[in-house]
Amino acid sequence: MSESYSLLGLWPIINRWKKLVGTALVLALLTSILVALTLPNIYKSTAVFFPTNPQTTDPDRIATEGSKLELGGRTEDLDRIITIGQSQPVGELLIKRYRLHEHYQVGPAGTDAADDAALREFSANLDIVHNERDAIELTFQDKDKQLAARIANTLVQVIDSVNQQLTLENRRNVLGLYQQRYLFLNAEFERSRQQLLRARRRYGIYGLEQQSRYLAREIIKVETDLRIAEGSGASASKVAGLRRALRGLTEADQGNVINLENYTQGVDSLNLFTSRMTDLQDRLVKARGEYETADVALKGKLSSLYLVQKAYPATKKSKPVRWLIVVGSVFLTLALSVVVITLLELWRRSNRRPAAPLGT
Structure with missing residues (x-):
């Protein structure tokens, strides 16, 4: 004869194991509170900017057409900025400038393990996304809110500098052409x-x-x-x-x-x-x-970025959410306890054997 189980049928089982379940919940509560209190506060600082159209910063366009800076919401401009910000050379530059090896406590700089650990920690704390308004949001998080803001603002400046370097050689070539044309016309005029x-x-x-x-x-x-x-x-x-x-x-x-x-x-x-x-x-x-x-x-050195909002030190932490950690830990412990005691009950019932009939 088969037996059926329902959620209401779990209550008697929980009641029989209430001491064990209660002990597990108390331990989970105390442990989660202790862990939540020891976790450091993490602060986020966000800078928002638009990439400008690189063609409007070239001397040939400025000189011949009198063009002005234009916001460049083109996909290639956005992808280029995000790629620069997430590149390893940029990350290593920021790590070295702010001595993040010591800050992250990963060991002395110069060793492969320490450098790799610092770079992974830096990348995990950095987030660069293209939002729905075609702007770029650069967010950096850290235990030190002042440091998070400084790193975010410095990173924007480094991205701008690297982005300018991509067209710097071409700009110099264009400037050389202008100089040659001016010298030629000056010589012709004198002749x-x-x-x-x-x-x-x-x-x-x-x-x-x-x-x-x-x-x-x-x-x-x-x-x-x-x-x-x-x-x-x-x-x-x-x-x-x-x-x-x-x-x-x-x-x-x-x-x-x-x-x-x-x-x-x-x-x-x-x-x-x-x-x-x-x-x-x-x-x-x-x-x-x-x-x-x-x-x-x-x-x-015209800026290739239009900064909408610089990063400021956060006024409140972004994580951890301590009450959520405690509530989630207690709920998870309760769910696991119910599963364990239910399996124990099923195991005990399956091992029961009917008594043998007495002989006459």
Whole structure:
């Protein structure tokens, strides 16, 4: 004949073993209280920041487009920041800076076992996550709330520095290109300026407006005097002199410094050189401005992170929750006790044998 068991049927069993169950619960209560009281308080400090778009911190973008820092919620930016923060070199740097070997009591630095234990403890206390607002939350926990805040803030700075180093070499190359372009344009501008000076000396042109007025006035005056002399029957020597004067003003081979032929050729050359110099001057000014802006951007070390909230020392502990430890320990002990005494009861009943009938 089979027997059935229910939760209500456990009460008589518990009642029969109440002393043993009570002793186990008291021991669990006292032990859990003792353990909960000896556990150190753990404090958390959290820093929140956004990664900026690295393209907006490059000198070429800043100089040529005048761009500004933009928040970069791109997946690759977020993954790069989290990877840097969780990397071993960054962890070892923080461990060395704050002497965490001594703080974690894992042994002297320099031994493989101590270094590995310190790194594992550091990694266990660090949490870097991408939250639902596309920001990064960096949390560090420690028994010392001041130390936890300092490590969290330092870690943000180290991540920023490493992230900048990833594009630093490219920035230097871009700055070198700007410098080369500026030096080239400066040399070209100086060469064009010398060509313009030589052209002015060759053609004797130093003031276009004034000289054009003087040349036109003299040509008209000499030509008018020539026509008057020819019409009035002046002497041949006077007419010949006026004709030579007119040729001197209009022909280059007559020896006049200022003459129409040289002036026309000179004006064309000067216009060409002037246009070239104007173009080079504009490009030179722009190139110089771009180079100076890129140089300032590189030396300024623009942050690659936008810090929303720096880490502050916690005002209350995050763990342990002592009452939960005590309650959980007592409940677990009760559950295990019920299982044990139930199994004992089943074992005792299964070992019972019916008595043999008496012979007559």
